[in-house]
Amino acid sequence: MTPAARLSAAMEVIAAIDTQRIPATNALKDWGVAHRFAGSGDRAAISGLVYDVLRRRSSSAWLMDDDSPRARVLGMLKLERGFDVERISRLCDGARFAPAPLSDDERAALASRTLDGAPAHVAGDFPEWLDDAFAKVFGDNRIPETSAMARRAPLDLRVNTLKSDRDKVRASLRHLGAQPTPWSPFGLRIELDADARSPGIQAEPDFIKGAVEIQDEGSQLAALFTAAKSGEQVIDLCAGAGGKTLALAAMMGGRGRLIATDRDKRQLAPIHERLSRAGVHNADVRTPKDGDPLAGLDGSSDLVVIDAPCTGTGTWRRNPDAKWRMRPGALEQRVKDQIEVLDRAARLVKPGGRVAYITCSVLPQENGEQIRHFISRHPDFEIVNATDFTAPLGERAIAFRDAALLSSEGVLLTPQRTKTDGFFVSVLKRPH
Structure with missing residues (x-):
């Protein structure tokens, strides 16, 4: 043609x-x-x-x-x-x-x-009813911020350190133009032209043998900020298809106990094959059936990760159709879902443990406001300073903090600021 x-x-x-x-x-x-x-x-x-x-x-x-x-x-x-x-x-x-x-x-x-x-909603290409929310989080910068959310995203990959390292995978994917991501120590990025087909990563030997997964750099950073450690008991409460479960397993070095579950068992369908391909042997996938898949685990976990159900506004670069199909009722329902899953996570954490709350949204109702409401319901928790939980970035941490939007509740990544999808991360700790 x-x-x-x-x-x-x-x-x-x-x-x-x-x-x-x-x-x-x-x-x-x-x-x-x-x-x-x-x-x-x-x-x-x-x-x-x-x-x-x-x-x-x-x-x-x-x-x-x-x-x-x-x-x-x-x-x-x-x-x-x-x-x-x-x-x-x-x-x-x-x-x-x-x-x-x-x-x-x-x-x-x-x-x-x-x-x-x-008007801002026209220049930034977003539904008009969201203008107040974007003004609250971005202020006068909402047009450049939302305009960046309307550009095509690159293809980001996460190297599975259980199987390989970034230098080796980068060398083998040189023919695709793979380059290191600016923030994630495990990330590779393939820039795509406007008419370019997404490369067939699934056919690459590195993918087939489990050395690499498709995952936006923002999602990689969200997993990194949880600080999952070898030997811990970690629960991935909203595991879905397992993207962050795989990242957590690599951070744990295959040691410790990793429990993955999701209230929608259909979302879990791909996780078993992905865990096997990635060489993960310490993950226990629990599918909801007749009862609570986490029964008996209250107060026992070092870390509970919530990849929360959300509106997905941070992923509009990859799914622009979604923003025009989104309705206020969807936001209201997601906020209710988030309250439920946060309260559930609080019960699972032991003294000294932490909850990592993650959304792929930039809306304040799902992010900072949600965290403030959580603290009001659970005064025995405290919010970990974003300066502390971004420390795993090492020498990149200072530049990252200057780029991202830090608040007293957590950190917000955006396409405009960090060149990633939009992600919010907050870490909540239950003191001893």
Whole structure:
């Protein structure tokens, strides 16, 4: 397919998302089924265009003064891809499979309109109802912060130190352009161009033998800040597919007791194969069945890790469709879920133990406010200073603290500040 034909296809997919009110993944799959002639490179390029339109949905419509699928695609080409009006015009020449030529109004908008004067939720491309929350956490910087949340994310990998080390894995993945991440001592990063297909990491020997996992650097840091140690009893309370469980196991060096569970047993389905591939032998996966999988463990754990159910606002770079489908009711439910899991964790920690609370959200209701409410309910806990729990970064710690957003409740990572997904981490300790 030509670049112009791919552009037409992206307009079709965006129209399907609008009219059928379906997730982008479904719309792209339906298009692929109906157009089997399209190769993998074509599908990857079309997917990239569609997700870039979703990332820049509001700002593109504002720029064009038109909210149609075509207008949003054209606006995205200028705002996200940096195309000038002549380059866009060459793609829209009306030839076979190409979009129709630019109208006078479209050409004028692309040539002269900017986002100057656009409201924050338009310039930052986020739902308007979240503006107060973003203003509370970011203040006047909410436009650059949320704009960074609308850019494509790189592919980050975590080296499994139970199987290998970063230098060895980096050398074997040199053909993919893997470079060390700026903060995590276990991370590698592969930058991706706008039209690039994600490399087939799962087919790489290092992945197959368990030496590397796909994990955003922010998630790697969140695990590192828990300070899980060899010989401890650690509970991963919201283990899901096991990403942080694997990181915790590596930090523990395969020694100690690591218990992984999740209230949704379906989320745990991939964890067994992942633990086996990673060479983890000290993990006990407990699936909720008829009773409490953690019965009898109250007051026994050195560390309880909560990778809390949350709105996922910090992962919008990877899932831009989610931000436009998010509703206030979802935030309210997640806050309730977080209260429940925090109170459950408090019961499991022994004197001198700690709770590590993690969200992939930047919203204050799920982060600092949640921690303040927890302390009011559990005055026997104290908040560990972020300066202390970020110390494992070593010589990088000072620069990291300058980059991240530290508060009395914890630390917030954002795409703008730390070039990671958005993560909040707080460590709570029960004194002896």
